Amino acid sequence: MNFASKVQVLLWKEVKSELRTKEMLSAMLVFALLVAVSFGFALEIARDEVTKILPGVIWVTLTFAGILGLNRSFVAERQNDCIYGLMLCPVDRSAIYVAKTLMNLLLMAIVELIAIPMFFIMFNYPLPASLGMLILVLFLGTYSFMVIGTFLSALAASTRISEILLPILMIPMIVPVLICAVQVTGGIFSGDLSGISLYLKLLITFGAIYSGLPFILFDYLLEV
Amino acid sequence: MAKNRENPGLDRLLAWLTFFSLLAALYLALVYAPTEKTMGDVQRIFYFHVASAWIGMFAFLVVFVASIAYLASKDTKWDIYAYTSAEIGVIFTTVVLVTGPIWAYPIWHTWWSWDPRLTTTLIMWFLYLAYGKIRSSLGEEEKRARLAAVFGIISFVDVPIVFMSIRWWKTLHPAPVVGGSQGLALAGGMIPAFFVSLFAFTLLYLFFMRRSVRIERMRAEVRAIKENL
Amino acid sequence: MIVAKGLTKQIGSKRILKGIDLEIEAGDFVTCFGPNGAGKSTTLKILALLSKASSGQLFIDGMDVSKHGDELRKKVGVISHNTFLYDNLTAQENLVFYGKMYEVPHLEKRVEELLEDVGLTYAAADTVRTFSRGMQQRLAIARSLVHDPPILLMDEPYTGLDEMAKGILNSVLKQLSLSKHTVFLITHDFDQGLEQSDQTVILVGGRIVHRCDPKGIGREEFRQLYLKCVEGA
Numbered sequence: 001m002n003f004a005s006k007v008q009v010l011l012w013k014e015v016k017s018e019l020r021t022k023e024m025l026s027a028m029l030v031f032a033l034l035v036a037v038s039f040g041f042a043l044e045i046a047r048d049e050v051t052k053i054l055p056g057v058i059w060v061t062l063t064f065a066g067i068l069g070l071n072r073s074f075v076a077e078r079q080n081d082c083i084y085g086l087m088l089c090p091v092d093r094s095a096i097y098v099a100k101t102l103m104n105l106l107l108m109a110i111v112e113l114i115a116i117p118m119f120f121i122m123f124n125y126p127l128p129a130s131l132g133m134l135i136l137v138l139f140l141g142t143y144s145f146m147v148i149g150t151f152l153s154a155l156a157a158s159t160r161i162s163e164i165l166l167p168i169l170m171i172p173m174i175v176p177v178l179i180c181a182v183q184v185t186g187g188i189f190s191g192d193l194s195g196i197s198l199y200l201k202l203l204i205t206f207g208a209i210y211s212g213l214p215f216i217l218f219d220y221l222l223e224v
Numbered sequence: 225m226a227k228n229r230e231n232p233g234l235d236r237l238l239a240w241l242t243f244f245s246l247l248a249a250l251y252l253a254l255v256y257a258p259t260e261k262t263m264g265d266v267q268r269i270f271y272f273h274v275a276s277a278w279i280g281m282f283a284f285l286v287v288f289v290a291s292i293a294y295l296a297s298k299d300t301k302w303d304i305y306a307y308t309s310a311e312i313g314v315i316f317t318t319v320v321l322v323t324g325p326i327w328a329y330p331i332w333h334t335w336w337s338w339d340p341r342l343t344t345t346l347i348m349w350f351l352y353l354a355y356g357k358i359r360s361s362l363g364e365e366e367k368r369a370r371l372a373a374v375f376g377i378i379s380f381v382d383v384p385i386v387f388m389s390i391r392w393w394k395t396l397h398p399a400p401v402v403g404g405s406q407g408l409a410l411a412g413g414m415i416p417a418f419f420v421s422l423f424a425f426t427l428l429y430l431f432f433m434r435r436s437v438r439i440e441r442m443r444a445e446v447r448a449i450k451e452n453l
Numbered sequence: 454m455i456v457a458k459g460l461t462k463q464i465g466s467k468r469i470l471k472g473i474d475l476e477i478e479a480g481d482f483v484t485c486f487g488p489n490g491a492g493k494s495t496t497l498k499i500l501a502l503l504s505k506a507s508s509g510q511l512f513i514d515g516m517d518v519s520k521h522g523d524e525l526r527k528k529v530g531v532i533s534h535n536t537f538l539y540d541n542l543t544a545q546e547n548l549v550f551y552g553k554m555y556e557v558p559h560l561e562k563r564v565e566e567l568l569e570d571v572g573l574t575y576a577a578a579d580t581v582r583t584f585s586r587g588m589q590q591r592l593a594i595a596r597s598l599v600h601d602p603p604i605l606l607m608d609e610p611y612t613g614l615d616e617m618a619k620g621i622l623n624s625v626l627k628q629l630s631l632s633k634h635t636v637f638l639i640t641h642d643f644d645q646g647l648e649q650s651d652q653t654v655i656l657v658g659g660r661i662v663h664r665c666d667p668k669g670i671g672r673e674e675f676r677q678l679y680l681k682c683v684e685g686a
Contacts, residue, residue: 006554009550009553009554010554012550012553013539013542013546013550016541016542016546017539017541017542020541020542020580021541076539076540076541079539079540080535080536080537080538080539080540080589081533081535081536081537082537082538082539084503084531084533084535084537085537085538085551085596086554087503088501088502088503088526088529088531088537089526089551089554089555090522090523090524090526090527090554090555090556091523091554148378151378155358155371155374155375158362158367158371159358159361159362159371160361160362160363161361165354165357165358165361168350168353168354168357169354169357169358169375171350172347172350172351172354172379172382172386173351173378173379173382175343175347175386175389176382176385176386176388176389176390179389179390179393180389180393183393198392199392202388202389202392206385206389209381209385213377213378213381217374217377217378220295220370220373220374221370221371221374223370223504224498224503224504298463298507300465300466364465365464365465365466365467366464366465369465444466447466448466451467
């Protein structure tokens with residue numbers, strides 16, 4: 001059996017386990033919706049100002065919802081020392097990382113599917129014309145911060161203070177992703193798509209770099 | 225076991241050399257160098273500001289290299305180098321972040337601007353604070369060294385990414401503050417002041433490194449003795 | 454089956470193992486005793502391919518572990534005092550998951566059999582979270598056997614077990630040694646393991662200080678021997 005089918009088995013385990021408790025998904029979703037509602041009534045502002053603010057609000061919310069989920073990502077592996085059970089299996093250890101990343105992306109996709117429309121409703125803001133572009137940037141941005149975020153959550157999970165440590169490690173690391181994602185999203189909202197192609201290219205570049213690093217370094221995180 | 229490593233003569237020489245070159249740098253920067261025409265005396269902060277920035281960056285490069293060396297060799301020596309260099313790097317970067325706004329306020333009329341260099345320095349500072357946080361949250365020596373080394377590598381790779389992204393972001397925006405990225409056009413008398421400052425700060429870095437590495441080694445020895453009791 | 458030559462392990466500045474030589478024949482039952490911190494678990498982790506030795510050589514089934522990692526992982530099962538089980542999955546799902554990871558053929562039937570062997574068929578659809586410690590450990594035994602490994606490594610499997618679970622573990626161990634499995638057992642408990650052992654080793658301070666065939670040695674006699682070894686080192 002090859003790498004891909006092992007990843008599939010690992011992902012099946014993640015999904016099964018999450019479906020039973022819905023621990024991560026419910027926390028992330030409720031958090032994202034609460035933030036959407038809070039900003040909705042805290043910032044009662046005119047539409048052209050919303051155009052300026054909303055991209056930042058959305059991305060900061062997604063980041064923190066993501067961190068909330070990531071904090072739990074490796075918890076199950078630490079209970080009963082399951083991580084050792086996985087490391088005993090005849091599979092490349094990076095498969096564990098890939099499956100976790102896919103799971104986190106799946107969770108974020110569900111969160112975004114529900115929370116993003118809520119932002120438009122709460123801010124009483126029309127859907128942008130280039131909806132395809134919005135989905136593209138949501139995917140690229142989420143992908144970039146989740147690939148590095150999953151890696152850092154594996155790192156943080158080995159410490160005593162993982163839940164405090166993860167945001168401290170992660171936020172400085174994903175600043176470039178946030179900048180680019182906010183710029184593109186801003187362009188989409190204002191209808192001015194002229195400047196965004198550079199940022200899209202950057203997002204793809206960051207996504208590639210942030211996917212490569214964990215493959216080189218993940219084995220070192222799991223050494224015994 | 226520590227005897228053959230120590231070289232008190234060299235340490236003393238380094239200490240005095242650092243002391244005198246710092247004095248010389250102070251004299252050159254504050255007295256000898258001509259006053260800048262448009263900025264006035266506040267420009268004199270530049271000599272120490274830039275020297276700290278370079279040394280801070282260099283210190284983080286040392287963390288990066290030592291981290292790779294640690295993961296490759298698992299030799300505790302490299303972990304000690306990485307750790308002490310990160311600590312010193314954070315101190316120098318703090319100096320950069322404090323002296324920067326002091327200079328910026330009278331010149332730019334603002335304490336802070338999201339200039340690529342400023343922002344990158346700030347984020348770098350946060351990254352190496354996080355590096356220290358990883359270390360302080362782990363008790364086991366080997367695990368601490370290993371996880372810190374992993375973060376020491378990715379955080380250094382991240383620095384140029386942050387710099388590029390912010391530069392593109394800023395150059396596409398209308399520049400809010402003029403003058404942020406003027407080159408280093410130094411008048412005649414400023415050149416020795418700058419290079420002597422840089423030299424003095426490099427010596428200071430080496431001095432701190434030797435001192436801290438020795439303290440860390442002593443700590444490790446004490447720990448080893450305690451374990452054998 | 455297992456041949457170790459001069460295994461050492463250095464963690465940080467600590468030297469955990471200072472040269473371990475082991476030779477375990479196929480079908481042998483080896484019990485390892487030693488005080489805390491002697492390097493027993495580290496040895497087991499190296500034998501289980503969880504951890505790499507800093508120096509020395511290890512051959513399993515004639516193959517060098519540094520070259521045939523994945524192939525050899527399939528030949529090794531591990532039971533530890535931790536269960537490696539997912540709390541949110543059912544007993545059956547846990548076994549199916551590990552079975553798939555080991556590419557076990559006819560998995561469904563295998564899982565059914567295993568659940569029956571450890572007496573958990575009635576709880577197959579319950580999440581592990583609801584299990585008592587004894588039930589969890591029984592399931593952990595099933596988990597370690599899911600890929601039918603010829604070698605079984607056990608790290609203090611008796612910790613926290615009630616009498617009934619101990620009984621089941623003992624009968625599983627007997628079965629295994631009858632069916633010619635190679636077993637390496639770490640324990641503190643002189644009441645367990647001695648009977649079946651073909652070889653016992655005593656590990657102190659990262660070195661094997663004594664090895665013998667315990668057959669014919671009484672429990673009390675062995676206890677005296679052990680204490681002498683620990684004090685002598």
